[in-house]
Amino acid sequence: MPDEQMAGPGSAPAAPGGVPGASGVPPVTPRPLDPIDRSIMRLLQADGRASIRSVAEQVHVSRANAYARINRLIDDGVIRGFTARVNHERAGQGASAYITLKIVQNSWRTVREQLRELPGAAHIALVSGDFDVLLLVHTPDNRTLRELVLTRLQAIPEVLSTRTLLVFEETDLLDTGPGPGPAGGAPSIAED
Secondary structure, three states: OOOOOOOOOOOOOOOOOOOOOOOOOOOOOOOOOOHHHHHHHHHHHHOOOOOHHHHHHHHOOOHHHHHHHHHHHHHOOOOOOOOOOOOOOOOOOOEEEEEEEEEOOOOHHHHHHHHHOOOOEEEEEEOOOOOOEEEEEEEOOHHHHHHHHHHHHOOOOOEEEEEEEEEOOOOOOOOOOOOOOOOOOOOOOOOO
16 A cells, blocks of 8 residues: 555455454454544545554644554454445436345345346345345436346345335535535545
């Protein structure tokens, strides 16, 4: 990782060992995070492209200390990578929906793999309650969304039923900049 820039476009450092428990490796006991670690995480969530210098100045530590802390957070798997927050409407994905699914018992892994292949799938969660899976999708329009639900989702044998909840408006809680829209204003880019 360069001294001045956190991550370049498309970079996504993987934590050693991957996701705890995903590969048969027992989960690691999390290391306690102090207020400086939490501040660093908040800053990087708001701007994953922030420079080491900028992060260090904002949390009042040396650049070496900030660099070491960020690398430790990455190595410990606390920070899983760096991504762009996208305004889906401006990216041509104007229809968003949360879709709840009831699935055949013990079919989660099979269903999850099939849901990953869906165009526009953004988030998949196994949940408790009246349904089993919560799926967030972004599509160009309602017609495409309808086809996704009626043709693709309901064709999965393990899916027993679906319910579609259209998203009328979103608020990005990580947004720190002014401006309208799901992703707020223009992204801030460090000028160090």
